[in-house]
Amino acid sequence: MQTKLFRELNRVLKAFPQFWNGEELHRTMVIEAINRKQPEVIKALVSNEKIKSVYGTDIDGIFIFDFGKLCSLLKYKEYWANSFTKYRNKVGLTSEGKYLDYSSDVVLDFPFKDCVLEGGMTKEDQGKDEVYYNEIIARDEIDCLLSPKVLTNAKRYTKDNIEENIIDFHNNDNLIIKGNNLIVLHSLKVKYQSSIKCVFIDPPYYFHDTKPADTFIYNSNFKLSSWLVFMKNRLEIAKDLMCSDGVIYITISDDGAHYLKVLMDQVFSPENFIADVIWQSRKSISSDGLISISSNHVHG
Numbered sequence: 001m002q003t004k005l006f007r008e009l010n011r012v013l014k015a016f017p018q019f020w021n022g023e024e025l026h027r028t029m030v031i032e033a034i035n036r037k038q039p040e041v042i043k044a045l046v047s048n049e050k051i052k053s054v055y056g057t058d059i060d061g062i063f064i065f066d067f068g069k070l071c072s073l074l075k076y077k078e079y080w081a082n083s084f085t086k087y088r089n090k091v092g093l094t095s096e097g098k099y100l101d102y103s104s105d106v107v108l109d110f111p112f113k114d115c116v117l118e119g120g121m122t123k124e125d126q127g128k129d130e131v132y133y134n135e136i137i138a139r140d141e142i143d144c145l146l147s148p149k150v151l152t153n154a155k156r157y158t159k160d161n162i163e164e165n166i167i168d169f170h171n172n173d174n175l176i177i178k179g180n181n182l183i184v185l186h187s188l189k190v191k192y193q194s195s196i197k198c199v200f201i202d203p204p205y206y207f208h209d210t211k212p213a214d215t216f217i218y219n220s221n222f223k224l225s226s227w228l229v230f231m232k233n234r235l236e237i238a239k240d241l242m243c244s245d246g247v248i249y250i251t252i253s254d255d256g257a258h259y260l261k262v263l264m265d266q267v268f269s270p271e272n273f274i275a276d277v278i279w280q281s282r283k284s285i286s287s288d289g290l291i292s293i294s295s296n297h298v299h300g
Contacts, residue, residue, distance in 0.1 A: 008050040009073070015044060027074040034067050045070070108262045110225040116142050117229045118182060132229065146186040151177065185237045196241045199248040203231060206256030227256065228263060235267045247274070249300045253281075257297040264299055274300040 013019050019026050019033075033041045045051055046065055055066045115132035133142045156166045156173075177184050206227040238248060248268070252260050257276070265273065277298040 005050060005054060005073070008048055012044050012048050012051065016041065031071045031074055034071055042067075108228070108259070108266060110228045112225055112229050113232065115229055116145065116182075116233050117226065118145060118180065119230045119233075145183065148187045148190050149183055151187065182233055182237070185234065185241065189237065189240055192241050194241070194243055196238075197243055197246050199238050199242060199246065201234070201238070201248070201250045203234070203250065203252070205253045206259065207253070208255050224259070228259060231260065232263060232267070235264065239267055247300060249298050251296060251298050253296050257299070261299055276300075 010025065013025060013030060016033075019029050030041075034045075046056070051070070052065070055070050057064045057066070112132045114135050116135065116138075117132055133145065135142065154166055156164050158164060204227070206224065235248075242248065248264075250260060250264070261273075261276065277300065278295050279298060281296040
């Protein structure tokens with residue numbers, strides 16, 4: 001049985017033969033047309049009194065149409081002869097209407113995730129107040145920060161460590177660049193985008209406890225989120241630089257390994273994960289411990 005609303009919707013959509021295969025409505029095509037705001041489709045739907053009465057609202061003379069709910073109607077499933085439901089014939093946990101067991105929308109969230117952290121690592125940056133640039137509110141500041149910069153004071157050395165004059169630059173020259181790695185990576189993007197075959201990162205490690213020589217001291221109230229923002233910004237530009245069959249390896253300690261794995265899944269997609277290589281980073285001082293803490297990780 002079709003409800004009156006479904007009958008009206010079908011009647012309107014009959015004017016668009018591209019949405020039909022005989023008597024079967026291609027609902028996905030209709031949803032795509034709505035999402036693309038195709039004028040003729042939008043006008044036809046909004047002009048129908050029945051559809052407008054269900055999904056339209058008038059607020060002080062301003063007409064608002066809820067296309068999101070209309071798209072939900074098109075996604076409804078018919079499990080019983082006369083019953084419709086937008087939920088699948090399955091019991092389970094969901095997030096934003098999708099089941100957790102195969103949803104790619106379940107991601108790691110953290111404070112300032114929508115920001116850029118410059119994260120200077122030099123002695124000159126010590127004691128500097130770090131600023132989180134919001135991707136929307138501080139768009140101009142981010143564009144300025146990440147715009148390509150001129151590299152200065154270049155020097156060339158031979159394999160015998162002898163300095164020589166720089167006449168020209170070749171793509172196969174080995175480069176060691178001193179500076180903020182985020183700014184440098186974005187400066188290299190113009191020339192090297194989608195061309196890097198291998199990336200290896202030895203970042204500042206995240207530790208639950210503050211170490212005497214902690215290299216990552218930003219914002220003690222949000223230490224983990226600061227580290228995650230720092231890493232996210234750099235992973236995203238690393239992905240832009242990598243070619244389609246490129247690989248990335250990152251060394252990390254136990255404290256940050258699992259957070260980094262989830263973050264890398266989010267940036268590079270879980271299906272591109274290769275392995276978590278455990279390596280002995282130092283010899284154990286004693287062998288009386290129940291669990292070894294002498295290893296680190298390499299995510300690839």
